[in-house]
Amino acid sequence: MNSVETHNLTVIYDKKPAIWNIDFTLPAGKIIGIMGPNGSGKSTLLKAIMDIVEPNMGYVKLMDKPLDDVRDKVSYVPQRLSVDWDFPASVYDVVAMGRYAKRGMFKKLSSDDKKRIDESLEMVNMSAFQNRQISQLSGGQQQRVFLARALAQDADIYLMDEPFVGVDAATEQAIITLLKNMRDQGKTLLVVHHDLHTAQDYFEHMVLLNTRLVAEGPTEEIFNEKILTETYGGTLTTLSKVANVLKEKDFPMRHK
Ligand SMILES: Nc1ncnc2c1ncn2[C@@H]1O[C@H](COP(=O)(O)OP(=O)(O)O)[C@@H](O)[C@H]1O
Ligand SMILES: [Mg+2]
Incomplete structure (x- = not known):
């Protein structure tokens, strides 16, 4: 099965294209890097896939379906610095949002939901911080809370925008190990990344972007x-x- 498919996907901001005519079909069950220089459209590509920005042209399919049919199976982790961390919410509240994404905002959390939230906090080693306000976290802790929220959603496809920015080396290792475990369970991970030194170790498949698609394929073929x-x-x-x-x-x- 394919995970993410884009067809002629184009986003233009103020008459300037951020992504142009992007066309690819990505495999499922892999850790896929999205790489390219600053301003090459990496974040825009994820946002267009998630319908956060509306494409000027083209369309996207996820698991062979339109996003609306599989929305609860797709999890998006935005760039940490694009989020208002002063928003008054606890770590637990943020991770619980991953469950609400599945069941709608106005239902009470079931014991199943709570179990999944606890497990997700555990997996990123943030259980001890569950009552802390998110404004009181370090960068690495904020990133791990985001990951826990995604884990709690229990999706099939995860889109992550620069999850390693502002985290220490130990946290980066912990996160990549977690991602590899998720991959081993059949999940698909699309990860925007900018460090060329680690790219070959982290990704088995890559999308190389510079407004246009430069290359897409197995790492050993295109890196x-x-x-x-x-x-x-x-x-x-x-x-x-x-x-x-x-x-x-x-x-x-x-x-x-
Ligand atoms: N909301 C926006 N309005 C106008 N221009 C934008 C907006 N978001 C991004 N851009 C521009 O689109 C291009 C691609 O941006 P982005 O997708 O953030 O690139 P990357 O994530 O690869 O750094 C850049 O030139 C950026 O300045
Ligand atoms: Mg970006």
Whole structure:
């Protein structure tokens, strides 16, 4: 089965395209990286998939269906800094929202819901913080609360926007381990990421974006100098970074 399909997906802000004619079909049950330079449309792509921004052209299918048919099976974790963390809510409240996404806002939480919330808090190691206000958390803790909310939803497809930004190395490791466990249970994870050094370790499949789709496919097929240069463009710093990453990993370079 396919997880996410986009067809000619285009979003234009103020006459300037943020994503242009994006066309791909992604496999299910994999951890998929969405990579590209700043402003290349990564966040916009996730938002268009979730219908948070309305595409100017094109359409999306999730598990071969329109979003509205499978909405409770798709979980979106926005960029941490795009959220108002001063909003008065406890850690528990935020994670509980993952259950409400499934059952509607006005139903009481069942014991099943509560069990799932407890388990989700446990999985990200945040049980001890469940009564704390979200404004009182570190960046890494906020990110883990977001993950717990997604886990509580028990979706099939997870879209995550830069989940590793502002978290310490230990938390990053904990999160990637969690994502791999989710993948092993058959979940599909689309993860926006900007660190080229870890990309090959984290992702088995990639979407490389620069307003247009540069490449999409298994990491070992597309993570190479030619495609990365095409994705990241000509800035010297980025280019030398690309070369270093490939050298570090002793990745076979393609010379032509
Ligand atoms: N709400 C918006 N209004 C106008 N322009 C936007 C808006 N959101 C993003 N953009 C622009 O669209 C482009 C893609 O942005 P974004 O999807 O956030 O890229 P990325 O996540 O890859 O950094 C950028 O040029 C950005 O400035
Ligand atoms: Mg972004």
